[in-house]
Amino acid sequence: NAGxxxxxxxxxxxxxxxxxxxxxxxxxxxxxxxxxxxxxxxLRLIHYSVGAGITDQGEVPNGYNVSRSTTEDFxxxxxxxxxxxxxxxxCASSSGTGYYSNxxxxxxxxxxxxxx
Amino acid sequence: GNSVTQMEGPxxxxxxxxxxxxxxxxxxxxPSLFWYVQxxxxxxxxxxxxxxxxxxxxxxxxxxxxxxxxTSFHLEKGSVQVSDSAVYFCALTFSSPGTxxxxxxxGTGTRLLVSP
Numbered sequence: 505n506a507g508x509x510x511x512x513x514x515x516x517x518x519x520x521x522x523x524x525x526x527x528x529x530x531x532x533x534x535x536x537x538x539x540x541x542x543x544x545x546x547l548r549l550i551h552y553s554v555g556a557g558i559t560d561q562g563e564v565p566n567g568y569n570v571s572r573s574t575t576e577d578f579x580x581x582x583x584x585x586x587x588x589x590x591x592x593x594x595c596a597s598s599s600g601t602g603y604y605s606n607x608x609x610x611x612x613x614x615x616x617x618x619x620x
Numbered sequence: 621g622n623s624v625t626q627m628e629g630p631x632x633x634x635x636x637x638x639x640x641x642x643x644x645x646x647x648x649x650x651p652s653l654f655w656y657v658q659x660x661x662x663x664x665x666x667x668x669x670x671x672x673x674x675x676x677x678x679x680x681x682x683x684x685x686x687x688x689x690x691t692s693f694h695l696e697k698g699s700v701q702v703s704d705s706a707v708y709f710c711a712l713t714f715s716s717p718g719t720x721x722x723x724x725x726x727g728t729g730t731r732l733l734v735s736p
Contacts, residue, residue, distance in 0.1 A: 535721060537724075546728045546729055
């Protein structure tokens with residue numbers, strides 16, 4: 505049972521570098537999302553997708569890009585890393601069984617990212 | 621807007637003590653309510669949920685009741701174990717207009733430390 509797999513687990517970047525955080529799920533879930541977790545702030549939604557080819561912004565989208573070319577994968581791109589993006593990033597997926605679905609989200613183990 | 625407020629931690633208890641973690645929410649409409657748990661180095665896992673007023677969610681000895689009149693969803697357990705030490709997040713979901721995607725809004729988390 506792989507569930508939601510995130511890579512890498514840890515990464516250190518310099519300001520201005522770019523990188524892609526990978527997320528893959530094997531549950532055939534329609535919905536996928538990215539959150540960042542910062543001390544004292546809980547988790548905040550960055551971007552989400554309701555299916556292949558469909559993405560939308562969450563609460564804190566600036567500085568991040570996403571795309572969804574397949575059901576399984578939902579990578580998060582940092583085009584020009586900034587120290588304010590130092591955080592722990594979580595990918596999540598859930599099944600969409602129709603409008604107002606309240607299926608729980610399944611989370612990966614996170615990527616701890618430090619920007620120097 | 622939609623928001624969740626949790627009690628500050630850490631909550632420090634001895635094994636077999638009674639646990640209460642307070643959670644109140646502000647929401648438009650009728651959200652579903654969740655408790656997620658995060659063990660060290662891991663992602664969030666769904667602990668329990670309630671989808672309408674007066675529903676009681678329960679799992680692994682934990683319980684929470686959806687109280688619409690007090691806008692609360694307090695987490696309780698009658699006898700905690702050392703293995704319950706983790707961070708607990710209260711959350712609500714609301715549907716994104718148009719897509720129906722269930723956006724999760726998290727509280728800031730409450731760390732529970734249980735000593736033998």
